[in-house]
Amino acid sequence: MVSTDSTTGDSSTSVGLEVSDLTVRFGATVAVDQVDLDVPAGSVVAVLGPSGCGKSTLLRAVAGLEYPASGSVSYGGRDLAGVPTHKRGFALMFQDGQLFEHLDVAANIAYPLRLRHSRGHRSRLAQRERVAELLDLVGLEGYADRSPGTLSGGERQRVALARALAVDPRLLLLDEPLSALDRGLRERLAAELHDILRAAGATAMLVTHDQEEAFAVADRMAVMRDGRIVQSGTLEEVWSRPADGWTAQFLGYATVLSDDRARRLRELAVPTATWDSVALRRSALRVDPTGPLTARVEEARVTPDQIRVQLDVDGAGSLPAVADPGTDVRVGAQVRVSLDTSRIAPIPQGI
Numbered sequence: 075m076v077s078t079d080s081t082t083g084d085s086s087t088s089v090g091l092e093v094s095d096l097t098v099r100f101g102a103t104v105a106v107d108q109v110d111l112d113v114p115a116g117s118v119v120a121v122l123g124p125s126g127c128g129k130s131t132l133l134r135a136v137a138g139l140e141y142p143a144s145g146s147v148s149y150g151g152r153d154l155a156g157v158p159t160h161k162r163g164f165a166l167m168f169q170d171g172q173l174f175e176h177l178d179v180a181a182n183i184a185y186p187l188r189l190r191h192s193r194g195h196r197s198r199l200a201q202r203e204r205v206a207e208l209l210d211l212v213g214l215e216g217y218a219d220r221s222p223g224t225l226s227g228g229e230r231q232r233v234a235l236a237r238a239l240a241v242d243p244r245l246l247l248l249d250e251p252l253s254a255l256d257r258g259l260r261e262r263l264a265a266e267l268h269d270i271l272r273a274a275g276a277t278a279m280l281v282t283h284d285q286e287e288a289f290a291v292a293d294r295m296a297v298m299r300d301g302r303i304v305q306s307g308t309l310e311e312v313w314s315r316p317a318d319g320w321t322a323q324f325l326g327y328a329t330v331l332s333d334d335r336a337r338r339l340r341e342l343a344v345p346t347a348t349w350d351s352v353a354l355r356r357s358a359l360r361v362d363p364t365g366p367l368t369a370r371v372e373e374a375r376v377t378p379d380q381i382r383v384q385l386d387v388d389g390a391g392s393l394p395a396v397a398d399p400g401t402d403v404r405v406g407a408q409v410r411v412s413l414d415t416s417r418i419a420p421i422p423q424g425i
């Protein structure tokens with residue numbers, strides 16, 4: 075796979091994808107609005123955003139399938155304006171895999187190799203060996219002769235991934251690759267996708283609306299809203315410091331507090347902190363007899379692992395919290411509450 079050339083230290087290959095000040099319009103709609111995005115060679119970057127934010131258009135512009143109104147897309151330091159899709163050395167994988175139903179699994183994976191072979195790149199034996207290697211990589215040994223119609227959704231996506239990796243693309247573009255799968259399978263396959271991409275040494279850009287998928291698969295993420303990248307960084311940077319309240323909630327924080335409620339919570343529970351706005355995960359507040367906060371139980375719902383409660387916290391108002399199984403959290407009960415500071419994030423710009 076083409077990636078960093080560590081023997082020569084050639085920085086032009088380690089640069090990877092650079093999107094600079096890119097704007098894509100459809101008539102009056104600005105689908106991608108002055109976007110900057112880097113995908114260093116060997117890394118996996120997720121572009122995370124809600125439906126309609128412009129992430130697929132961004133991916134398509136990188137692939138050369140949409141034409142930017144302004145800005146540039148380059149790879150390895152080379153501007154790709156005017157370079158057609160099939161000459162960019164990129165591979166695409168979509169939500170529905172788009173397998174050829176009349177070909178078996180091996181032939182599906184070999185398809186891009188055969189296109190190359192017709193241009194004299196690989197012998198048939200080398201093709202078969204490469205297909206076996208790819209089946210092994212995606213955990214589908216023994217599936218070579220299967221027809222796509224006999225595969226589960228997850229197996230189909232793994233075949234699609236093997237096909238996308240077949241010709242060692244210098245950049246893999248993944249458009250919601252797991253979204254069509256049901257939840258349990260999606261989680262498992264996200265972890266596998268993470269491992270497969272690393273094992274292949276792939277450079278990849280993943281676009282998704284699913285924050286769990288982004289966290290499970292990527293090294294870095296860029297959060298997109300209304301055509302713009304609102305925040306980018308490592309997973310840890312973005313997760314621990316969401317740029318604003320919208321981003322925090324989109325990332326899965328349960329509540330964002332600002333103004334008096336946030337200040338009151340801070341004074342009572344973390345007096346050394348300096349934030350004025352804060353995002354809380356559902357489990358940030360816990361019913362705890364030694365906690366510094368007092369509250370009244372408004373609602374309680376037992377789940378297999380814990381009790382989910384809604385509390386009226388003195389000074390901070392109605393907030394979600396958790397309690398250990400067996401805790402007395404009858405509606406109306408007075409309880410004490412602690413705040414787990416590893417489950418909160420300060421918000422710099424308020425809501």
Ligand code: ADP
Nearest residue numbers: 100103105123124125126127128129130131132
């Ligand atoms: P996402 O992938 O985040 O759901 P898209 O990139 O598909 O978002 O769309 C971003 C915006 O651009 C939306 O407002 C969408 O309606 C619009 N759009 C996307 N493709 C086209 C197109 N081919 N023609 C006109 N408008 C489009």
